[in-house]
Amino acid sequence: MRIIFYIVQKEFLQVFRNRMMLPIIFVIPVFQLLILSYAVTFEIKRINLYVVDNDNTVSSRSLIQHFASSPFYHIVGHGSDNQAGMEFIQKGKAHQMISLLPGFEKALNSGHPARVQVINDAINGSAASLMSAYTVSIISNFNKEIITSFNPDAGAAAKVQWSFWFNPELDYKTYMVPGILVLLVTIIGMFLAGMNVVREKEIGTIEQINVTPIKKYQFIAGKLIPFWIIALFELAVGLIFARLVFSIPILGNIFLIFLIASVYLLVVMGIGLFLSTVTNTQQQSMFLAWFVLVIFILMSGLFTPVESMPQWARNLNVVNPIAYFIAMIRMVMLKGSGFQHISRELGILLLYGTAILSLAVWRYRKTT
Template structure:
């Protein structure tokens, strides 16, 4: 035990002397939080729109004015030529074209049926889908009104059309605030980044400098050495989480419904997994460069599969299975559940157990793989 203390003392001294450490600990989290949370949003505003209104009737103008009034759309230009509109679409000047053909109003009144063409740039499928939903809802809204008008001028019909009204209320994030959803995820990235990279690079640095040679001939035990490498970064990453939560609260005012100690409890176990992976990587490689690339490879896969940008539930079956070994997936889910929903320990016990098993496994792997004899 005393040996571990001396190792820790040495590690902290070195960390303190490392000039890039303070910025890494304090500046990176703030910048990451501010940039990522504000940038990574799926709320679409000001979609550029081109209107080809070949009719210019009262009805068509009413539809156009609906779009103009919507905060989601910005009508960039309008003309009578669909080909001009298409050119603008190709040049990426607009993303949506609304094409109202001639004879629209006549068809609507005589045949009870009229067509509007909507062309959407869907290079980014998500954006295309959302734009489509907005357009459709605006037209549907208008459609209802038209039906009501027509019905009311036809004396033989029923005085009102039967309809089912859906009133929805959004739980746990009532304003559908994207930031509330993102901050916990970005915090998870942050501690993962700090934990995995610092630990992966630290041990391999001793290999590069040759200092591990001197350590290997001492009676230090393998677990002591690994513990000496693990604990400092574990402490730093937990501190990082506290710091990030504070920043999140102050800048973004994220809700903290659940128990903060529980968040830290899960984080403590989660970090053991991440640090264990980092240490395991560094026992395998010989240079910091190799360690960096391998750590980056895992980080990227874990992050993209974690369900931050695309919901994990939408992924194919095999990907969802793969997520069982993705520590980030567990932790993002848990931290969102606790912070936004106020879930208690009972609700997250499965994830907690999974992370604990994972931590034991990865750490044993790292200790086993670290060789004092080449």
């Protein structure tokens, strides 16, 4: 134990003496949290619409008016042929074009289907489907008005009353911020510990350690503990930020969140330390760590729902620690889930962490 203490003490001295390290550890994460949380959004706040109205009747203008009065739509141009609208979309000035042919009102009045053509810029597929949803809902409102104007009793249909649990305002940040916290802790955990070991290899000081009777597990523990503490501290800073700046609800037990994070960190830091035992330069270990991290992050369910991934990808997530952590932290922070709800995932992470750390100890070579 005493030997581990001396390594931990040395690491803290070095971290706090390094002028670049402190900003890396404390300032950059706050910026990331602020920027990513505000900027990375799935919501569409402004749709630029180009209108081609060749009917030019009360009905057609009324439909256009429905769009114009929606806060999400912004009409960027009117014209009489689709070609001009296509031009707008090509140049990126419009996201959507609505085209009404002559005879729109006549068809409505005679009870025939009246056709509306909607063209979406679907380069970003999920944005395009959101746009479609907005458009469909505006048009169906318009339909309802038409129907009630013909037959005042027709309004009485089954009405859906939605209620959104756990994120009642469908606030995107409530969903994202816990995930971004996970990312911050992950990057700190995976990189700092691993880089640190490889740095000692590069400088040559690791030889001086390898020539002492230190036990392999003592060395790995000495490298794990300091950065484990720093990452947990970072999580605390992030949570305070989330609470104060974004007013993210923290429904679950705060200690449970830290318990989950501390187990999770054993896994990612174990991976970082393991990679450091198989690489010789910071460059190599950086590339390997990024490779692993990018795959883990993209598959984790942070940006895209895990439920919509193909089955093979969901199977791969069995070994993805980030997926477990994001699922758990969202459950605890937003749903207020307790220990019994996450104990299975937590148990898996604990096993995983033990395995990967043992692997790192085993792979660390004092004698080559």
